[in-house]
Amino acid sequence: MRDKIAKYLKKEYGTEPEYLWKRYPRFAVFRHDDNRKWYAAIMNVTPDKIGAMGCDEIDIIDVKIDDLMLRDVLLQQEGYYPGYHMNKGNWITIVLDGTVAFDEVCRMIDASYEITASAKKKQKFRQPKEWIIPANPKYYDIEHAFDNTDEIDWKQGAGIIKGDTVFMYVGSPVSAILYKCKVTEVDIPYDYEDKNLKITALMKIKLQKRYKPDKFTFDRLKSEYGIYAVRGPRGIPNSLSAALK
Known part of the structure; x- marks a missing residue:
């Protein structure tokens, strides 16, 4: 799924993955071209890192969320966990094993993109006036x-x-x-x-x-x-x- 997500973000936002750490060669961040803020990060971790069961490495994605009520609801559902290596109050982790459908993952990324966008970009997302x-x-x-x-x-x-x-x-x-x-x-x-x-x-x-x-x-x-x-x-x-x- 991580490859499908990378293709989606390239097509939708023109964003390429950035690999910033030699120690973690498969950790990729996606950020805005203007304010340089991250809006998503894909990582491979063992399940225990996020409080899940299992031994084999899994792919996860971190996205930002500004609706605390929605965050609490999502954390009651399978495939969602508090943000790994991020502020757990406004980031959430999604396991990329198919538990959460690809389209739903994309909707969460889209929301994160808007939340982290610059003021100029946010203007483009608002409803017509x-x-x-x-x-x-x-x-x-x-x-x-x-x-x-x-x-x-x-x-x-x-x-x-x-x-x-x-x-x-x-x-x-x-x-x-x-x-x-x-x-x-x-x-x-x-x-x-x-x-x-x-x-x-x-x-x-x-x-x-x-x-x-x-x-x-x-x-x-x-x-x-x-x-x-x-x-x-x-x-x-x-x-x-x-x-x-």
């Missing part, structure tokens, strides 16, 4: 941006990731939400600066829906949904989300 983003017609003719295409480049908004939904709020004299768009690509390198604007990255947004200028006006956003300013990307209340749908 909805945002209002401003568009100033003084600097860009947003009212005609989608005349000939349904996808345009736009300034990358802080915290926005691929798959998010953005509602384009067009400033004065329109002062209303005009478009609903899906973010299809992010982190496109770009370098622009003038006295009014600085852009270091772009995102691609695809038009999904148009709104009439008198539908979601600033006055309505303020009086019905408590939105008093749209100066940068911001989340939206559930009530407005439902209305926009």
